[in-house]
Amino acid sequence: MSSCPGCSRSRAGDTMSLVDLDGMLACIEFEDLGDGRWTAPHVQMDYRRIFGGQLLAQAVVLAAASAPDKAVRSLSCVFPREGSLDESLEYQVEAVHDGRSFATRRITGTQGDRVCLMAQASLHVAEEGPEHGDPLPDVGRPEEAQATELSMIPWSCRVVGGVDLRDRGVGPAEFRFWTRVDRELPDDAAVHQALLAHATDLTVIGTALRPHDGLSQADSTVRLATAVTAHQVVFHRAFRLDDWCLVDQCSPVAAGARAFGTGNVFGADGHLVASFTQESMIRPTVPAQDAS
Numbered sequence: 417m418s419s420c421p422g423c424s425r426s427r428a429g430d431t432m433s434l435v436d437l438d439g440m441l442a443c444i445e446f447e448d449l450g451d452g453r454w455t456a457p458h459v460q461m462d463y464r465r466i467f468g469g470q471l472l473a474q475a476v477v478l479a480a481a482s483a484p485d486k487a488v489r490s491l492s493c494v495f496p497r498e499g500s501l502d503e504s505l506e507y508q509v510e511a512v513h514d515g516r517s518f519a520t521r522r523i524t525g526t527q528g529d530r531v532c533l534m535a536q537a538s539l540h541v542a543e544e545g546p547e548h549g550d551p552l553p554d555v556g557r558p559e560e561a562q563a564t565e566l567s568m569i570p571w572s573c574r575v576v577g578g579v580d581l582r583d584r585g586v587g588p589a590e591f592r593f594w595t596r597v598d599r600e601l602p603d604d605a606a607v608h609q610a611l612l613a614h615a616t617d618l619t620v621i622g623t624a625l626r627p628h629d630g631l632s633q634a635d636s637t638v639r640l641a642t643a644v645t646a647h648q649v650v651f652h653r654a655f656r657l658d659d660w661c662l663v664d665q666c667s668p669v670a671a672g673a674r675a676f677g678t679g680n681v682f683g684a685d686g687h688l689v690a691s692f693t694q695e696s697m698i699r700p701t702v703p704a705q706d707a708s
Contacts (some may be wrong), residue, residue, distance in 0.1 A: 442457050469615065
């Protein structure tokens with residue numbers, strides 16, 4: 417299971433990003449160990465677990481590198497065990513299928529005998545076909561949103577409506593934020609996809625907790641045991657993350673100590689460029705009346 421601190425705070429607060437962009441880019445630079453095995457550095461931070469967004473980003477880049485004539489179109493991941501930042505992670509990439517238009521890759525990330533990631537990626541060549549897409553929501557421009565530090569996203573984020581996921585008051589299970597890397601990125605599409613995949617892993621649990629009075633993302637690891645159990649990202653169109661993108665997410669249901677969230681990502685031109693879903697565990701650790 418992957419997990420993260422996941423809190424947010426306005427720029428005026430005292431919480432800064434737990435990671436830096438250089439460290440994020442370094443984690444998608446792989447060393448070839450031979451026999452289809454790869455390893456890369458972790459995103460280093462003051463936290464005991466590997467952040468699931470790192471695993472998503474690494475899986476995107478590995479899949480893309482394994483089929484250079486195609487682009488990653490979807491990535492489906494489960495996180496059976498949490499990973500430790502104290503141990504290196506080894507990836508195995510299996511070519512399940514290679515066709516003229518499509519390819520499939522199975523990616524497994526392990527630490528010793530512990531499987532931390534199981535992923536399947538679908539890749540596709542660029543083709544023409546019918547197109548449509550939901551329109552960009554009417555949420556104003558990025559400069560009208562609240563500049564906010566999202567702890568695991570080491571680039572600019574602006575939250576629509578100034579929503580604070582640490583707020584324990586009741587709100588709708590919705591969260592929207594603009595995001596943009598603050599310097600020019602390489603033209604490699606996999607880099608932009610990897611960084612976006614990383615960013616989609618952070619705030620879904622906090623979004624799911626908004627309707628629950630007295631609970632918020634701030635209670636993760638304190639009153640709640642939380643962890644991402646499964647995550648899927650689908651890339652619809654090319655985009656650049658060094659220009660503003662809108663992440664628009666909601667959580668339609670939480671039940672049985674699990675929450676489900678979904679989101680759409682819109683590019684700078686207003687087109688729908690990616691979608692994602694996430695299932696997570698949300699389990700109380702302390703009865704509400706006993707919490708300080």
